[in-house]
Amino acid sequence: MRYILLILGLAVASVMIVAGKRGDMSRKPPIEMWDDMDRQYKLRPQTSANLSPDGRSSRLPVEGTIARGQRFADVPENTGRKPGTTNYVDTIPVAVTPALIERGQERFNINCSPCHGKTGDGNGITKKIGAMPIVATLHDPRIVGLVDGEIFGVISYGKGLMSGYAANVPVEDRWAIVAYVRALQLARLGTADDVPAEHKADLLKK
Amino acid sequence: MSDVFPKWTNRLPLLVIVGVSLAGTAAMAGVWYYLTPKYTRVGYQPKQPVAFSHAIHADQLGLDCRYCHSTVEKSAHSNVPATSTCMNCHNQVLKEDPKLALVRESFESGKPIPWVWIHKTPDYVYFNHSVHVNRGVSCVHCHGRIDKMDEVYHAKPLSMAFCLDCHREPEKFLRDPKLVTDLKYTVTAEKQELDGKKFVHDWKVNSSQACSTCHR
Numbered sequence: 067m068r069y070i071l072l073i074l075g076l077a078v079a080s081v082m083i084v085a086g087k088r089g090d091m092s093r094k095p096p097i098e099m100w101d102d103m104d105r106q107y108k109l110r111p112q113t114s115a116n117l118s119p120d121g122r123s124s125r126l127p128v129e130g131t132i133a134r135g136q137r138f139a140d141v142p143e144n145t146g147r148k149p150g151t152t153n154y155v156d157t158i159p160v161a162v163t164p165a166l167i168e169r170g171q172e173r174f175n176i177n178c179s180p181c182h183g184k185t186g187d188g189n190g191i192t193k194k195i196g197a198m199p200i201v202a203t204l205h206d207p208r209i210v211g212l213v214d215g216e217i218f219g220v221i222s223y224g225k226g227l228m229s230g231y232a233a234n235v236p237v238e239d240r241w242a243i244v245a246y247v248r249a250l251q252l253a254r255l256g257t258a259d260d261v262p263a264e265h266k267a268d269l270l271k272k
Numbered sequence: 273m274s275d276v277f278p279k280w281t282n283r284l285p286l287l288v289i290v291g292v293s294l295a296g297t298a299a300m301a302g303v304w305y306y307l308t309p310k311y312t313r314v315g316y317q318p319k320q321p322v323a324f325s326h327a328i329h330a331d332q333l334g335l336d337c338r339y340c341h342s343t344v345e346k347s348a349h350s351n352v353p354a355t356s357t358c359m360n361c362h363n364q365v366l367k368e369d370p371k372l373a374l375v376r377e378s379f380e381s382g383k384p385i386p387w388v389w390i391h392k393t394p395d396y397v398y399f400n401h402s403v404h405v406n407r408g409v410s411c412v413h414c415h416g417r418i419d420k421m422d423e424v425y426h427a428k429p430l431s432m433a434f435c436l437d438c439h440r441e442p443e444k445f446l447r448d449p450k451l452v453t454d455l456k457y458t459v460t461a462e463k464q465e466l467d468g469k470k471f472v473h474d475w476k477v478n479s480s481q482a483c484s485t486c487h488r
């Protein structure tokens with residue numbers, strides 16, 4: 067009896083020493099027993115695939131083709147430019163609604179505020195910690211003077227040290243951000259005279 | 273003649289029964305404890321090709337998850353960011369730093385950084401990020417406190433039982449979708465109960481438990 071218990075005890079102890087406990091850190095990938103269903107012959111996004119010449123499962127679109135739902139028409143909503151020209155449109159070509167501005171606020175805070183700051187004054191975290199010395203303030207009179215289409219262009223293609231955000235920010239959201247940037251500029255540069263008469267009283271209360 | 277079987281063999285059947293049942297119990301306990309994603313997956317922390325830290329970028333710099341994981345609200349797959357996303361900042365920040373050598377190399381050559389995929393459901397499971405994120409299921413339920421991790425590890429089992437625990441009673445987990453990327457968010461039990469019931473009702477949340485929801 068003693069021996070049986072001893073052997074069993076040793077076996078349990080050695081398993082526990084080798085295998086550790088739940089939640090232990092490990093560099094090795096999880097074991098997958100019978101992995102023929104777990105890993106099938108199918109391609110999942112962002113993996114490697116030796117089928118394609120560049121070794122990626124997610125293929126780049128063939129040149130000259132358009133994906134379903136992709137915007138391609140030469141209209142101001144898609145390009146920010148007057149059709150057939152390279153001139154930027156003066157005003158946002160989509161309907162500016164409170165919902166659009168709210169969406170713009172959310173997207174601005176995600177995509178732009180790390181550098182430009184939540185108020186657009188160019189004091190985002192990257193500047194505060196001194197990692198990025200030059201970040202434009204969006205309240206600069208020159209930038210306030212840019213037409214809406216040009217700000218759309220900066221978001222899409224970047225400018226100078228700023229890279230374009232076309233890959234991360236879809237077209238609709240870019241117009242939402244433009245609308246919100248305008249709202250920020252108004253909030254910063256506006257004067258009491260810009261407040262509609264019926265709301266003037268609210269202003270004085272504060 | 274009487275010594276063919278020594279006396280102790282009288283106890284042999286008993287020893288065998290006790291021994292086998294003890295060994296069997298131990299083996300069962302071992303299977304129960306070890307052969308589950310709670311053991312096999314949780315704590316998986318592969319070495320990544322670049323020493324990228326979520327603690328620095330998401331917590332200290334305060335970047336929103338969606339700055340990098342930009343498809344998480346729109347598609348089933350949550351993308352790991354392209355190198356160009358890193359270079360938005362690192363074209364100026366730590367421009368010469370050897371820790372980022374591979375990032376710059378990848379940016380120039382166009383060859384993606386070979387990040388190691390950590391959370392990887394089996395191919396027979398259908399999972400969709402956008403449905404969850406847009407219904408107020410936070411990243412933290414399924415990935416843990418990523419914003420405190422220097423190196424990402426698998427914090428939750430992501431087993432079928434784990435998925436179903438929530439699918440059976442989503443009201444315990446849902447929050448305002450605006451707050452899904454706020455991993456610090458805490459809420460009192462009473463507010464969660466009120467909010468959860470309201471969200472489930474208002475949005476007609478249907479976190480189905482039918483097999484074909486996740487196995488199609």
